[in-house]
Amino acid sequence: MRARTIRSPALRFAAAVLAMVGCANQLEAEWQLTRFRILGVELDHPEAHRADSATGRPGDMVTARLVYANPQSQSVSILWQVCTSRSATNPCLGSVIPPMGGERISFRIPENITTLDDDGRPIISIFGVVCAGGEIRLPNSSNPMPSCAPEDTAVGFYFTRSIQIVPDRPPHPPNEPNQNPVLVALRFNSQEISEALPPSVPRCANNREGVVRPNCPRYAIELTFGPQSREHYWRFDPSRPAGQQIRRDTEEMEVIYFVDHGGWLAGAERGDNSSFPWSRMRNEFIAPATGDVVNLYVTVFDGRGGFTWARRQIRLTD
Numbered sequence: 001m002r003a004r005t006i007r008s009p010a011l012r013f014a015a016a017v018l019a020m021v022g023c024a025n026q027l028e029a030e031w032q033l034t035r036f037r038i039l040g041v042e043l044d045h046p047e048a049h050r051a052d053s054a055t056g057r058p059g060d061m062v063t064a065r066l067v068y069a070n071p072q073s074q075s076v077s078i079l080w081q082v083c084t085s086r087s088a089t090n091p092c093l094g095s096v097i098p099p100m101g102g103e104r105i106s107f108r109i110p111e112n113i114t115t116l117d118d119d120g121r122p123i124i125s126i127f128g129v130v131c132a133g134g135e136i137r138l139p140n141s142s143n144p145m146p147s148c149a150p151e152d153t154a155v156g157f158y159f160t161r162s163i164q165i166v167p168d169r170p171p172h173p174p175n176e177p178n179q180n181p182v183l184v185a186l187r188f189n190s191q192e193i194s195e196a197l198p199p200s201v202p203r204c205a206n207n208r209e210g211v212v213r214p215n216c217p218r219y220a221i222e223l224t225f226g227p228q229s230r231e232h233y234w235r236f237d238p239s240r241p242a243g244q245q246i247r248r249d250t251e252e253m254e255v256i257y258f259v260d261h262g263g264w265l266a267g268a269e270r271g272d273n274s275s276f277p278w279s280r281m282r283n284e285f286i287a288p289a290t291g292d293v294v295n296l297y298v299t300v301f302d303g304r305g306g307f308t309w310a311r312r313q314i315r316l317t318d
Contacts, residue, residue, distance in 0.1 A: 031268035033069045033260040036076070036132035039299050039309060040067045041161040046305035047178040049166045050122070051111040059109030062163060064126060066103050067309050069297055071260045074133040079146060080105045083125045085114040092127055101136075113165060119236065124163040131156050164305055175233045180306045181253060182226030186298060188285075188314070189219055193296075198313040204287045207262070218265055218284040223255060223298065230272070233304070251302040255281040258297040261288040261316075291316055 042065045051059035066078055079101055084094035094114070097107045113122040129136060129146055134154025137147045148156040166177050185192045188199045204216035230251050237247050252272035257264060265284035272279050288294070294314040301307055 029263075029268070031256070031258045031264060033071050033258050033295065033297070035072055036074055036130075036155065036157075037069045037258075038066065038130065038157055038159050039069060039258070039297060040301075040307050041065070041126065041128075041159060042067055042180070042307055042309065043161070043163060043305075044180075045163070045177070046180060046307065047164045047166055048109045048124075049177070050109045050113060053111055059111065061106060061108050062124075063104060063106045064161070066128065066130070066159070067299070068130070069258065069260070069295070070132070071295065072133075075135070076103075077101065077131040077134065077136045077148075078103060079129045079136050079138075081127045082107055083115070083127065084110060084112060086125070092125065096124070099138075109163070109165070117162065117164065121167060122165040124165065126161040126163070128159045128161075129156065130159070162305070176231075178233070178302070178304045178306055179228050179231065181229040181251075181300045181302050181308045183223060183229075183298070183300060183308050183310055184226045185224040186310055186312055187220075187222045187224070190222075193312045193314075195312065198293075198315050200315040200317050201287050202318065203289055203291070203316050205289050207286055207289045216286045218286060220282060221257070221285055221296075222280040222282045223300070224280065225253065225300075229253065229302070231302070231304075251304060251306070253279070253281070254301045254303065256299045257283050258299070259285070260295045261291045262286055262294050262314075263288075285314070287314075287316060 043062060045060050045062045048060040048062055051057065070076060079099050081092055081099050082096040083092035084096060086093055094112070096110060097105065109124060113124060115123050115125055117123050131148040132155050134148050134150055137149055139146060148154045164178070187193065191199065193199060201219060207216050230253060232248060232250050234246055235249050237245050240247065254269065254271040257268045263286050265286060270279060270281040270283060292315070294316065296312045296314060297309065299307070299309045
């Protein structure tokens with residue numbers, strides 16, 4: 001999933017959406033949530049079956065949800081488009097649905113899909129535009145492009161996401177359709193963080209936003225994943241000799257931690273690797289000097305299109 005920021009009176013959609021580039025909050029650390037931020041697009045089917053007219057099989061019904069942080073509680077307007085093909089000048093052709101609004105959309109995977117990924121597999125492409133602090137104005141006779149209003153205060157973003165299609169003739173041996181990782185528990189100092197009863201920690205007077213002070217207390221945060229996570233699958237490896245290019249592999253999880261106050265001892269990203277393939281993604285949180293509540297977001301990616309996330313709170317005391 002990709003997200004970009006646009007400060008412009010007109011937000012190109014469909015044909016020009018990929019040309020809209022920018023950079024959000026360059027002076028902030030990646031994990032700092034001080035303003036609106038897109039965190040991901042969650043799909044209930046990151047890999048789906050297309051329709052098959054020969055057998056009468058309908059395509060899978062897919063629901064997509066935009067996941068974002070909105071610490072300033074701005075109004076949010078979203079516009080989606082789902083595409084089955086593209087050309088050299090238009091990245092979104094063969095729309096599955098008319099442009100739709102809302103945080104979630106649902107659609108059925110059609111049969112005719114011509115867009116391919118780098119490995120030659122068919123994909124469905126999702127494009128979206130978001131206005132934070134304003135509304136999306138649809139194209140009209142005087143303005144052929146969607147726009148974000150009011151122009152002086154609203155900030156526009158675009159995002160893209162792909163859905164891989166289960167191949168009609170799968171490689172040998174075939175893979176099961178990819179599933180999203182399952183986050184079973186999020187622990188704070190070995191105790192599971194409850195949405196109803198968040199943990200409480202004292203503020204650290206020596207800390208200031210964006211700068212982690214070593215003399216502040218550290219609080220361990222760890223994740224536990226369910227058996228559906230870190231799936232085994234077969235993949236094509238062109239670097240191996242002919243006849244040995246289909247190899248068994250295991251998903252490697254990547255986690256990014258976000259907070260709107262406080263910080264992390266050593267960055268926000270954690271991931272599996274060959275030397276420690278079953279990491280609990282441990283990180284260490286440092287409380288801020290001010291505030292009453294810390295909003296904690298965790299995003300999890302499996303490297304094959306699977307994505308999940310969680311949001312919790314940490315209360316601050318004197």
